[in-house]
Amino acid sequence: MDYVIGADIGTTSIKLVLYNTKGKVLGYVNNGYKLYQDAPGMAEEDPHEIYLAMLKGLHDLTSKVDNPSDIKGVSFSCAMHSLILLDKNHRPLTRALTWADNRAYKYADQLKHSDLGPKLYQATGTPIHPMTPLTKIMWFRNERPDLFKKAHWFVGLKEYIIYLLFGTLKEDYSIANATGMFNIHTMDWDPTALKVAGVKRDQLPELVDTTYQLKGLNSHVVKLTGLDPKMPFVIGASDGPLANLGVNAIQPGVLAITIGTSGAVRVITDKPKTDPKGRVFCYYLYHHMWVVGGPVNNGGIVFRWIRDQICGSEKVTAKELNMDPYDLLTKIASTVPAGSDGVICHPFLGGERAPIWDANARASFFGLTRQDGIPQMIRAALEGIVYNLFAVNKALEDVVGKPKSIQATGGFARSGLWRQMLADIFDQEVTIPKSFEGTALGAATLGMLSLGLIDNLGEVKNFVGTTRSLEPIKKNADVYKELIPIYLRLGKKLETEYKAIADFQREHHEG
Template sequence: MDYIIGIDVGTTSTKAVLYNTDGKIFGYENKLYPLIQTTPDTAEEDPDVIFKATIDALAGVSKKATNGRILGVAWSTQQHSLLGLDADFKPTTKVITWGDNRAEKVAAQMDADGRGLALYKRTGLPTHPMGPVYKLLWLRQAHPDIYQQTRYWVGLKEYLLYRYFGELKEDYSMASATGLFNIHTMDWDEESLKLTGITRDQLPELVDTTYQLKGLKPALATLTGLEPTTPFIIGATDGALSEIGLGAIDDGEVAVTIGTSGAVRTFVDEPRIDPKGRIYCYPVMAGKWIIGGPVNNGGIVFRWVRDNLCAPEKAVATELGIDEYDLLTQMAASVPAGSDGLLFHPFLGGERAPIWDGNARASYVGLTRKHTKAHMVRAALEGIVYNLYTVQLALQESIGMPKKIMAAGGFARSPLWRQLLADIFEEPVAIPEAFEVGCLGAMTIAQISLGLASDLSVVKKFIGETKVYQPDTTTFDNYRALVPIYMRLTGKLESEYKNIADYQREHQ
């Protein structure tokens, strides 16, 4: 039997899945690592800890490839990361992740003077501190010593693959998420390079998504259990590959994913720029561009509710041996749609789409004596979906009404969350059976790279049975009344987000 490994290097863990060429799963590994958060705005990771996690994940699944050969390993990786390397390719920084907010003032200034929108129109990267281009500008101001001693600027995937092969390569989809890549010329953007003061030779060589790295270092081949001749397919961003792994590859098919964070995305056949700069636009492969909006606050909000609002319920669930989240969703399900007018803005970690405000902060609005803890739980879940729906509204201005909505991520295991998505979006929501869609998307790219498939449509054979959730029309009146209030309140609070964020920074 022939096998392919899909590996997804995420923000909190690396997952690897061993497939045969028909998409059947034969092995799975999930290796966790910490996010380093020394200040409210910091979100870093240790690149060598993640490198070790990838070795362990690959070793765990490769040993399950019995009676056959592994044809290749395909990569999906978190986007918007930045890592400096010295002349000997040793890190000069930690991995500065998408969630790091220290470039907020730089991004805000460029947004105010119009340079951010101009950069967006060239690169497809919205104006936000998540962007490596803004991180570079911040580093040059805040840490000129590090900036000067850094010979190369890369992302996490580029560093990992350098460790495996000794080559600095970057696929177009990862490069396009940096703000240093021009989506119209399909090359590094000269104006962004001048802005940051870096040169082309400080960046990796650009390659296609299907590009194969060969010549795995013998010591790493031994550690991973792979043959030294095993090709690594460079793959793409985790967002693009999750979209592919969901099977949302055709015109008008929209993917909604909620893991730790979340996103609403779709594929188009050419670059599309939003005049208001609310949605990103990145190339993935020939004829496939991904547009959409990521949100910072997905499942991480529910985790905050569990740990901080519902600690007693968490203890009860542990004592009874039941899932903590199941208990909380049962509480939420006991409350009417709309939480009796309680709204929650889920901006616990700033926000990306659609407001692109690193200073955004969370809030409950509308609390009365009538509201209970169950209301607060449901309002938090609804707030996450309200926010995703506002991203969808921005996306609709570019693509029109969606033909189909597909969903995946940790939330998709909860019937209540699935139903909330269908009810608030007022659209049927299809939940494919597919497991770890980022890994599946990577495996699909590998099929094309290895000559086993001609295009992305092969993924339709792999995603399994799809269950469709129909919207409950009895909830429409509640949500149609509340969503506009939610959006107007966001606009009214936005003028004070910077003030409260600055206060928190001064008193941290």
Template structure:
């Protein structure tokens, strides 16, 4: 008899659920979006009720495709670094404060200058940055003291959703590791971090492993979803950890790159690795599996900005002709050679996490001349995003030498961008045909947790068709030249970012 698993990924702007059989074949999928709220400068919040509605809708949609009695479980992936304060009845006192929220930037900058900052990084593996719940909570206690004082529980989005489904509150090591509150060496909450954040261990969910199983939905939720009450819930892990598994980048020497709204570079290791300068994260996946890498703020959202702000007329025309505007933009970029005629773009529109860890970072385009064209600009933007990722990849090689890269995310639909990225990285770039790597890995983790598959290695048989882009020698040589200049300019501009950010704030 066929057994099914739902992999549900709680993303920054949408929730995806994919129904798989035990052989990793996709039976059905659903995706429901929701807004990111920017009510004030540096805010980036979500409504937990909207995310809950998206979870319900996607699970209901995919489960209709099969006999629900054959659905063994639901396993979860989620974006990292979120915070929700709950009252004593486990009702939200706040919206979901996401990784993209920068309101704690001053707190992060101050902590980074103090010895405690490096000590907490060495204990937790989470870089000091406003993305981290460690820093968000410290800021929240001072910015919203009444709300903070009323909080009985402090959770992330995955903890909240699983509690609504099951009535049980707990968190897994992988998600906990990204909070900055979790000691990666002892797998317990870190007392120095809790003291800085202003929370107690009793306010945080109990810690469990990523393959922990919750036995069943609440009767009311089961009826609402149209599922048997006995459907198991598997805790799962963070989207970054699962994305590595989902693209087969769980072996030594293979890096994973994701470019969606934001982006990330990750390698899998069999031991924790901490960057001496605190520039890389180190997060738990499963026993003897850790991911080391760096997240970037500025991935596909930068190309969306280009589409909307620099090419609105062309984008409108493409939409009217029922073409994808991004296809037109990449076709424009393809008209000029590697290096965009000396134009260099630094993509720090939303501050930056890796490699800078600087919330004040700002975007720039250098090398503009009277002969610079709009095609040059389009190509320079794609090259800038790619070179920034290459800077992060170079750092991860200190943890694990890399000989190949697997990539996923919305960018992978563009053959031009894939080839450009392979040329910039100077590494073979393999793209799975299925883009939902986190959902697949969550499902396989669920199957393993329930004993339906013996180990996670079976995912290599499930990934399916892939396409590999080999770096082109001429372009690769050109990008090696440009990369050195790109990094030199970054270092030169970094001391000026605080001044630029101060000018922006003074206008508000």
């Protein structure tokens, strides 16, 4: 039997899944690591902690097979937008700044509202936002010139780990696409973006396709993991596009909606497409396969905030009942009708990416009366998460048209209330694929193609497994049709004040 490992390097953990060539899961490891948030806007990881977590995971999975040579390859997925500064000897000068690091907000805002901002977006397919390495490099150049001057290389997390594994710096088109410095029309680093960043082409890794194979594994890694030294690694792609592949949302018009800690709405097209209003991204996956969509910062993390900050007594009750607090909160929310009795939540606890791309965005509840309480607030927060995904989809429809079908995945899919809420708010049938760790499966499938173990990416349909579908409930959908325009209009009005309140909060914090 031949095996492939899909390795998904995420924001708080690395997930490694051992698959056979039929897509069956034969082993799973989830190794966590710390997200450092010691200062306002900071969100960093230690790349060596991630490297060690990966080595341990590879060792544990390799020990599950009788013959390590039966593992034909490891294929990577990685979270987008990370940045590490390296010195001339490839030693890190910084930790890895993740997509969630917002400290470059000032430079992103300046660039976004300059004449150059829209042109860069059209060239790169990456919205101007502090998540991008482009704006993070601008931040270093202006705020930490000492580190910027010492830096010889500017790389992402995947590229640095590949360097530790193979001693070479390579970057796949998909990860490069999300830096804000890669031109989606020339498939090369964009000269204008590099000039804006203040970096030279030879300070960035060599670009390769997503099926590129790395060979010559470091002997130290072989010793620690037990892997066959001749086994190739497939460089893979970024997590968003691979999530689409992993749930078999690769045909035009098939919308993939993911809600985990954060969330995303994405669809595949056969060529690069951008939005005149700059609301969606366009990222490369494979030949004639581009993923157009929008990521949101505020998914399940909002539900966690509700649990921890609003529902303290409910947490205690859940513990007394030996019940998952999320299950109890969902049960409480289900006692309130669709629309939360007119309470609307804009769930922007962590700023927001799509569709407004505003790091200054803040959360709010609107419509509260004396008759409302925790049940309405819980449901309104859950609805607000889905309203925002619906707003992303409306922007997406302007670029690629109305979706033919919806595939929904992520931790939220375990909740019957959320599943139905998604169908009702989108007023469309929603399908829940069974696939386990879809992003890792996407990485493994791309790896199988590179290694010649499958003929085309469409074979992922055989790996996903059975699915279940939900139809919208008409009376609920009708309520949401009344409330969504209010949500959208209110959001427009609030946008004009986000910067003012964010500036006040920063000044107050610094004081």
